[in-house]
Amino acid sequence: MLADAIIEYQQRVDAQLKQHLSGLDDHAATLKAAMTHGALIGGKRIRPFLVYSVGTMLNVPLHKLDACAAAIECIHAYSLIHDDLPAMDDDHLRRGQPTVHIAFDEASAILAGDALQTLAFDILSQPIEGLTAQQQLKLVATLAKASGYQGMCGGQAIDLASEGKRIDLATLTRLHNKKTGALIRCAVEMALICTDASDKDSAAMLEYADAIGLAFQVQDDILDITATTEELGKPQGSDTQSDKSTFPQLLGLEGAQETAQQLVEDALSALKTLPYNSQLIADFARYIIERRV
Structure with a gap:
């Protein structure tokens, strides 16, 4: 069931992205091609999956979730x-294919990221059937906060400033709650905005989101050590080569694995309080730390 849902939602958001990108005119054809390369290079589509699966659990029709799924994936692709x-992680491979600045050039990659970021908010600002203007404004504000200084960008800045240094576990956790966790939490929060879940149920869902967001990053750190370059689609050991602090570095590999498992247990505990069928997103929480890519 989970595997089928992942494929279904991957295909759905890819169709949405293709539609939005193909709808752009060709006055800057190279930029459009670079945006398309970056957005459609592949990937797990974790954030759109959460938008769709949480929304479906809350009885939100898929068409009301399409804009949220496409917008958050545009932000992820830009990031x-x-x-x-080169000024950041200087990677030449992404999902087994040349990164955008390699396939095109650095200037095109910078502009492609910028344009995908603004496309996200363009998508959310268009009328969405079944949502009020107030709901859409809240969606825009939520994605902006998760993407910017208070979220992903702020986390990336801490990450860059921490290279070559030994930071403590609290700092590493705060870093990844922003860099990785903020957009994962945002995906769940956007689905909640599209419905009328109670404050209690919303709090439980966000507790789930925070736990799997951190678990996702812990597993990424583990895979950087244990997976192959072919499995990762990028060079194995890149975090070590960049002299970054990671959870296995601070906790040991076994300690990091135990932490990931505990975070998943925390996520599952949060779901037990919900009056919905949460089996799909419970299975997804387990998948987070069982995946090899």
Whole structure:
């Protein structure tokens, strides 16, 4: 069931992204191609999956969730394009394919990231059937906060400033709650905005989101050590080569694995309080630390 849902939602958000990108005119054809390369290079589509699966659990029709799923994936794609730049992580491979600045050039990669970021908010600002203007404004504000200084960008800045240094566990956790966790939490929060879940149920869902967001990053750190370059689609051991602080570095590999498992247990505990069928997102929480890519 989970595997089928992941594929279904991957295909759905990819169709949405293709529609939005193909709808752009060709006055800057190279930029459009770079945006398309960065957005459609592949990937797990974790954030759109959460938008769709949480929304479906809350009885939100899929068409009301399409804009949220496409917008958050545009933000994620832009972040990866910029992360791969020489000034950041300087990666040449992403999901087994050349990164945007390698396939095109650095200037095109910077502009592609910028344009995907603004496309996200363009998508959310268009009328969405079944949502009020107040709901859409809240969606825009939520994604902006998760993407910017208070979220992903702020976390990336801490990450860059921490290279070559030994930071403590609290700082590493705060870093990744922003850099990785903020957009994962945002995906769940956007689904909640599209419905009328109670404050109690919303709090439980956000507790789930925070736990799996951190678990996702812990597993990424583990895979950087244990997976192959072929499995990762990028060079194995890149975090070590960049002299970054990681959970296995601070806790040991076994300690990091235990932490990831505990975070998943925390996520599952939060779901037990919900009056919905949460089996799919419970299975997804387990998948977070069982995946090899």
